[in-house]
Amino acid sequence: xxxxxxxxxxxxxxxxxxxxxxxxxxxxxxxxxxxxxxxxxxxxxxxxxxxxxxxxxxxxxxxxxxxxxxxxxxxxxxxxxxxxxxxxxxxxxxxxxxxxxxxxxxxxxxxxxxxxxxxxxxxxxxxxxxxxxxxxxxxxxxxxxxxxxxxxxxxxxxxxxxxxxxxxxxxxxxxxxxxxxxxxxxxxxxxxxxxxxxxxxxxxxxxxxxxxxxxxxxxxxxxxxxxxxxxxxxxxxxxxxxxxxxxxxxxxxxxxxxxxxxxxxxxxxxxxxxxxxxxxxxxxxxxxxxxxxxxxxxxxxxxxxxxxxxxxxxxxxxx
Amino acid sequence: xxxxxxxxxxxxxxxxxxxxxxxxxxxxxxxxxxxxxxxxxxxxxxxxxxxxxxxxxxxxxxxxxxxxxxxxxxxxxxxxxxxxxxxxxxxxxxxxxxxxxxxxxxxxxxxxxxxxxxxxxxxxxxxxxxxxxxxxxxxxxxxxxxxxxxxxxxxxxxxxxxxxxxxxxxxxxxxxxxxxxxxxxxxxxxxxxxxxxxxxxxxxxxxxxxxxxxxxxxxxxxxxxxxxxxxxxxxxxxxxxxxxxxxxxxxxxxxxxxxxxxxxxxxxxxxxxxxxxxxxxxxxxxx
Amino acid sequence: xxxxxxxxxxxxxxxxxxxxxxxxxxxxxxxxxxxxxxxxxxxxxxxxxxxxxxxxxxxxxxxxxxxxxxxxxxxxxxxxxxxxxxxxxxxxxxxxxxxxxxxxxxxxxxxxxxxxxxxxxxxxxxxxxxxxxxxxxxxxxxxxxxxxxxxxxxxxxxxxxxxxxxxxxxxxxxxxxxxxxxxxxxxxxxxxxxxxxxxxxxxxxxxxxxxxxxxxxxxxxxxxxxxxxxxxxxxxxxxxxxxxxxxxxxxxxxxxxxxxx
Numbered sequence: 001x002x003x004x005x006x007x008x009x010x011x012x013x014x015x016x017x018x019x020x021x022x023x024x025x026x027x028x029x030x031x032x033x034x035x036x037x038x039x040x041x042x043x044x045x046x047x048x049x050x051x052x053x054x055x056x057x058x059x060x061x062x063x064x065x066x067x068x069x070x071x072x073x074x075x076x077x078x079x080x081x082x083x084x085x086x087x088x089x090x091x092x093x094x095x096x097x098x099x100x101x102x103x104x105x106x107x108x109x110x111x112x113x114x115x116x117x118x119x120x121x122x123x124x125x126x127x128x129x130x131x132x133x134x135x136x137x138x139x140x141x142x143x144x145x146x147x148x149x150x151x152x153x154x155x156x157x158x159x160x161x162x163x164x165x166x167x168x169x170x171x172x173x174x175x176x177x178x179x180x181x182x183x184x185x186x187x188x189x190x191x192x193x194x195x196x197x198x199x200x201x202x203x204x205x206x207x208x209x210x211x212x213x214x215x216x217x218x219x220x221x222x223x224x225x226x227x228x229x230x231x232x233x234x235x236x237x238x239x240x241x242x243x244x245x246x247x248x249x250x251x252x253x254x255x256x257x258x259x260x261x262x263x264x265x266x267x268x269x270x271x272x273x274x275x276x277x278x279x280x281x282x283x284x285x286x287x288x289x290x291x292x293x294x295x296x297x298x299x300x301x302x303x304x305x306x307x308x309x310x311x312x313x314x315x316x317x318x319x
Numbered sequence: 320x321x322x323x324x325x326x327x328x329x330x331x332x333x334x335x336x337x338x339x340x341x342x343x344x345x346x347x348x349x350x351x352x353x354x355x356x357x358x359x360x361x362x363x364x365x366x367x368x369x370x371x372x373x374x375x376x377x378x379x380x381x382x383x384x385x386x387x388x389x390x391x392x393x394x395x396x397x398x399x400x401x402x403x404x405x406x407x408x409x410x411x412x413x414x415x416x417x418x419x420x421x422x423x424x425x426x427x428x429x430x431x432x433x434x435x436x437x438x439x440x441x442x443x444x445x446x447x448x449x450x451x452x453x454x455x456x457x458x459x460x461x462x463x464x465x466x467x468x469x470x471x472x473x474x475x476x477x478x479x480x481x482x483x484x485x486x487x488x489x490x491x492x493x494x495x496x497x498x499x500x501x502x503x504x505x506x507x508x509x510x511x512x513x514x515x516x517x518x519x520x521x522x523x524x525x526x527x528x529x530x531x532x533x534x535x536x537x538x539x540x541x542x543x544x545x546x547x548x549x550x551x552x553x554x555x556x557x558x559x560x561x562x563x564x565x566x567x568x569x570x571x572x573x574x575x576x577x578x579x580x581x582x583x584x585x586x587x588x589x590x591x592x593x594x595x596x597x598x599x600x601x602x603x604x605x606x
Numbered sequence: 607x608x609x610x611x612x613x614x615x616x617x618x619x620x621x622x623x624x625x626x627x628x629x630x631x632x633x634x635x636x637x638x639x640x641x642x643x644x645x646x647x648x649x650x651x652x653x654x655x656x657x658x659x660x661x662x663x664x665x666x667x668x669x670x671x672x673x674x675x676x677x678x679x680x681x682x683x684x685x686x687x688x689x690x691x692x693x694x695x696x697x698x699x700x701x702x703x704x705x706x707x708x709x710x711x712x713x714x715x716x717x718x719x720x721x722x723x724x725x726x727x728x729x730x731x732x733x734x735x736x737x738x739x740x741x742x743x744x745x746x747x748x749x750x751x752x753x754x755x756x757x758x759x760x761x762x763x764x765x766x767x768x769x770x771x772x773x774x775x776x777x778x779x780x781x782x783x784x785x786x787x788x789x790x791x792x793x794x795x796x797x798x799x800x801x802x803x804x805x806x807x808x809x810x811x812x813x814x815x816x817x818x819x820x821x822x823x824x825x826x827x828x829x830x831x832x833x834x835x836x837x838x839x840x841x842x843x844x845x846x847x848x849x850x851x852x853x854x855x856x857x858x859x860x861x862x863x864x865x866x867x
Contacts, residue, residue: 060493062489062492062493086495086497087495089493089494089495090495093493094490094493096486096489096490097486098486101485101486101487102486102487102490103487103490104487104491104504104505105487106508106509115491115494115496116494116495119494119495119496119497119500120495165490165494169494169495
């Protein structure tokens with residue numbers, strides 16, 4: 001499948017370091033390479049501190065990587081500045097995590113939705129009302145909401161507004177940063193369904209960042225699992241329970257509570273917690289939590305290697 | 320209209336002081352029309368008369384009618400104070416918002432300069448500036464502005480920093496808003512209410528500072544009627560003609576209190592924390 | 607152990623946030639209350655603990671703890687009950703601690719506030735409790751400040767504190783919602799382990815239906831302050847009565863579950 005699909009974004013060996021003090025630095029992203037295929041969803045899963053949000057900020061051009069390239073349709077977006085960067089933002093947009101923080105509290109829904117279009121002079125002020133109604137209908141909301149303020153809306157409605165705003169510019173890529181985490185389960189499901197419908201209609205590429213592997217699995221084509229700044233596994237998002245190879249991915253899968261699970265069996269979990277990114281172990285980042293670590297794991301950091309077609313994992317134990 | 324009345328009815332304190340402030344400003348504007356005598360008209364044979372039916376507040380050493388002078392001085396004092404507060408607020412907030420929003424070098428330069436300004440005793444620096452530029456009301460305003468803008472710069476900077484990391488600001492930027500729009504549509508409106516309240520509360524203080532400079536002879540020059548200056552002129556006659564000191568002082572006191580209370584009540588209305596406390600008091604009363 | 611009899615909770619004159627709510631927890635049982643935001647699930651716990659905020663009050667019904675009505679207790683009786691016989695595990699135990707004092711100092715103070723133990727005995731007891739929730743190196747944890755511990759460790763400290771006096775009733779309000787997935791599994795395992803060791807009853811508040819199903823004996827589904835379903839795990843999962851529960855069940859993402867792409 002992936003061979004026919006065009007790679008719209010190529011993240012190539014991207015590293016992002018933050019200087020904490022003169023001698024220490026925090027490596028938020030460590031040599032990450034990822035492809036985004038056009039019209040597909042790349043799900044990025046990981047626990048807090050794994051660098052998934054930093055990766056997103058790099059993709060949006062809010063921050064620059066320490067090294068490496070992000071190629072968007074043949075152009076390295078890490079070099080963009082000023083007006084070129086502003087223009088680039090038309091093509092990649094984002095939906096925020098917390099819908100109660102994502103809107104200017106003193107702007108009406110109509111103004112929020114049309115702000116990007118006015119900024120790029122794509123519509124005139126007189127067309128605002130019609131355009132807002134069109135966008136609201138797209139996300140299955142009543143056009144009457146256009147005159148309201150965001151605080152008068154429910155969480156699910158606000159998140160739909162967030163999606164509508166992000167899609168107003170008809171971007172090619174949409175980044176969703178934990179966009180469903182602050183919502184109730186039933187609302188969450190509807191938002192995911194909406195995203196998938198819009199993806200089919202608009203041939204949208206989606207980067208779906210989330211900590212819930214079960215949810216990502218339900219809506220992504222490819223799944224990238226991140227741990228302490230590295231991608232540890234990249235796999236097609238089919239039958240992941242069977243195909244996942246990396247011990248961390250397996251640990252994530254076994255820690256999921258869902259309704260199909262065996263309620264009589266004790267829940268599986270790896271021990272301890274992820275170390276702070278300031279304090280990464282040498283060699284394999286997952287080493288000190290891994291149930292089967294070997295001597296080589298402490299010496300070398302395992303690279304991402306192919307274990308099956310379209311399936312990559314970074315683990316010494318698999319080879 | 321009904322809404323406006325309901326609002327005023329709910330906030331009685333604010334309504335009262337706003338009305339008083341309007342009254343004071345009206346008097347100041349219309350002062351040349353209301354006063355019984357020309358404030359500059361010296362009649363030496365009527366010098367230093369005590370208050371009476373002819374001259375309500377008495378006369379000064381040149382025989383000028385003190386009542387007329389006090390009323391006309393409200394114009395000078397009030398408008399120079401307004402001008403001063405406007406200058407300070409605009410300059411201070413603009414610099415503060417720039418420092419907060421852009422950060423980096425702009426922030427360092429602006430904030431270091433403001434640190435320097437703060438480490439001088441304000442009045443002394445103002446005297447120095449007024450001394451260098453020469454004594455006049457305009458120069459006094461420049462001098463006080465130079466030492467007072469830092470407060471607004473700090474305030475607006477901290478307000479900007481507080482909202483800068485919010486998602487909706489990032490969203491605004493990602494929507495392709497240009498810097499100008501970010502500053503005027505996002506940064507300014509969120510910090511404006513607090514800045515305006517502070518400015519209102521500062522009117523009284525600024526008036527006092529200006530009067531102090533005038534009193535010391537670095538502001539308005541005679542024969543301009545100005546409260547600080549008039550008090551200075553009356554200082555020599557403290558024993559024989561105390562009204563020369565009492566009436567300008569009282570006028571200043573009343574006006575400063577009015578504006579301070581106006582600022583206070585305005586803050587009570589705008590600041591949700593104060594508002595909530597007020598409402599709770601009301602509920603208790605009902606119960 | 608605890609019986610809630612048809613209580614209705616109101617704030618001021620507003621419509622009730624909880625209506626005709628009944629619940630029965632027996633010794634050693636876990637009852638889960640599942641609902642989305644605004645369903646009134648936290649109100650239940652607050653009503654049981656007698657600290658409804660503002661002008662909230664129980665207008666109808668009764669809450670019985672070991673046969674005694676909790677609604678008529680005075681402040682002193684509450685003080686003796688809270689923390690010792692009834693205790694609580696919060697969503698983020700770290701936020702409940704004073705950030706400027708070490709974990710140990712706060713733990714010791716908590717124990718001494720509820721018992722006549724000396725400082726040293728209280729210290730011994732804290733260490734014992736911390737190791738019972740399998741915190742590695744309890745000595746070091748005692749010396750740490752709350753911000754120096756990870757979310758999972760703080761939650762373990764919270765559990766250790768809640769269990770310090772072998773309470774008869776534990777109230778857990780979203781105890782794992784703020785945690786990472788793998789840590790959540792660890793904490794859940796810890797709580798089930800603790801349940802086996804003691805015969806405390808527990809009320810678990812959660813929005814996670816699957817977690818409720820895994821941990822509890824009885825599940826109550828709340829919506830807008832009303833009970834829409836109540837029954838054993840099997841009953842709720844296989845034969846739910848209300849359409850709301852069915853929707854909720856369908857919305858829980860599963861690794862083996864439906865995919866939209």
